Amino acid sequence: MGLIEKITLSSFRNYSEKQFSFKNGINLIFGDNGIGKSNLLEALLISSIGRSNRTKNLKEAIAHNCDRFYIDIVYKKEGLLENIHINFDGKEKNILHNKTKHGSFSSLLGLLPSVIYSPNDVEIITGEPKSRRKFMDIHLSQSDPTYLFHLSRYSRALTHRNALLKTNETTSMDVWEHQLMLSATVIQKKRAAFIEELQKVFEDEFSYFHHKSKVPKVLYHPSPKEFINEESFYKSREKDYLLGFTSLGPHRDDLIFSLDAEKAKLFSSEGEKRLLVIALKLASYKMMNALIFAMDDYYSFLDEYKQKHLLERLKDLPQVFLTSPANQSTLPIHSICL
Numbered sequence: 001m002g003l004i005e006k007i008t009l010s011s012f013r014n015y016s017e018k019q020f021s022f023k024n025g026i027n028l029i030f031g032d033n034g035i036g037k038s039n040l041l042e043a044l045l046i047s048s049i050g051r052s053n054r055t056k057n058l059k060e061a062i063a064h065n066c067d068r069f070y071i072d073i074v075y076k077k078e079g080l081l082e083n084i085h086i087n088f089d090g091k092e093k094n095i096l097h098n099k100t101k102h103g104s105f106s107s108l109l110g111l112l113p114s115v116i117y118s119p120n121d122v123e124i125i126t127g128e129p130k131s132r133r134k135f136m137d138i139h140l141s142q143s144d145p146t147y148l149f150h151l152s153r154y155s156r157a158l159t160h161r162n163a164l165l166k167t168n169e170t171t172s173m174d175v176w177e178h179q180l181m182l183s184a185t186v187i188q189k190k191r192a193a194f195i196e197e198l199q200k201v202f203e204d205e206f207s208y209f210h211h212k213s214k215v216p217k218v219l220y221h222p223s224p225k226e227f228i229n230e231e232s233f234y235k236s237r238e239k240d241y242l243l244g245f246t247s248l249g250p251h252r253d254d255l256i257f258s259l260d261a262e263k264a265k266l267f268s269s270e271g272e273k274r275l276l277v278i279a280l281k282l283a284s285y286k287m288m289n290a291l292i293f294a295m296d297d298y299y300s301f302l303d304e305y306k307q308k309h310l311l312e313r314l315k316d317l318p319q320v321f322l323t324s325p326a327n328q329s330t331l332p333i334h335s336i337c338l
Contacts, residue, residue, distance in 0.1 A: 050105020
């Protein structure tokens with residue numbers, strides 16, 4: 001296992017220059033709304049997966065009237081101290097891992113594996129399929145370099161095929177469809193295996209919080225239903241030329257969540273939906289053997305009973321980061337007041 005010892009933020013969001021030190025167990029970051037609690041978790045996530053849970057444009061994380069942000073993390077992994085340093089000016093990225101330079105955020109994946117929950121993650125249950133695909137992609141990209149390679153290759157080939165569809169061109173279509181098929185096959189097989197393995201862990205985590213004996217299920221729905229094969233994209237060409245985009249493939253996959261055989265999106269209560277997402281994130285953390293588990297506004301939308309059970313569950317993890325407007329816990333935790 002590992003331990004994040006400290007993080008230094010410069011010109012990041014509302015932090016001009018700030019260093020935080022952490023301990024093992026639960027680290028509770030509390031303070032008034034708007035003071036920067038979520039910003040700290042965002043910096044942890046960027047250092048882990050190279051992307052934010054709050055914006056698609058990382059330039060927005062640069063402090064007002066500054067030209068770049070810096071994030072520096074010191075952590076211990078397998079007994080050794082390691083360092084990740086990020087310098088981003090809105091265009092160019094300067095990323096160092098133990099003084100080795102990297103040219104892209106994708107190089108961070110797997111170095112500091114993380115799972116972060118925020119109240120908006122209820123969209124995994126209630127939102128569009130892209131939210132559920134994002135959950136699978138973030139987990140698998142951190143735990144399987146092969147998956148990340150094929151996801152990147154698939155995305156590139158999909159862009160080219162869609163461009164050809166819009167212009168009614170057939171030149172090089174076979175080449176891009178062949179690449180799509182090869183990577184789509186790998187992606188769907190890995191997604192199917194992941195969800196199958198996830199199911200039991202997901203059930204166990206949910207049962208910890210829910211005092212009623214309801215059983216959650218998550219099912220993988222690939223596109224097409226029979227999975228991609230060598231002829232899938234060729235057979236869909238005529239239809240796709242009319243549509244102007246690729247109508248099947250992993251970019252159209254979905255997950256279906258249910259509780260006692262009823263679709264969670266339609267029939268579960270608001271509290272049940274949030275418990276499903278919390279259980280899902282904990283299951284992902286456990287399967288990935290991640291270094292970071294964090295929850296933004298951890299107690300929101302949970303009653304006192306479930307808050308208590310959540311903290312009891314989290315105290316068993318090696319290191320946890322929570323944010324809250326106030327220090328409400330009676331557990332022995334490391335508190336950081338902003």
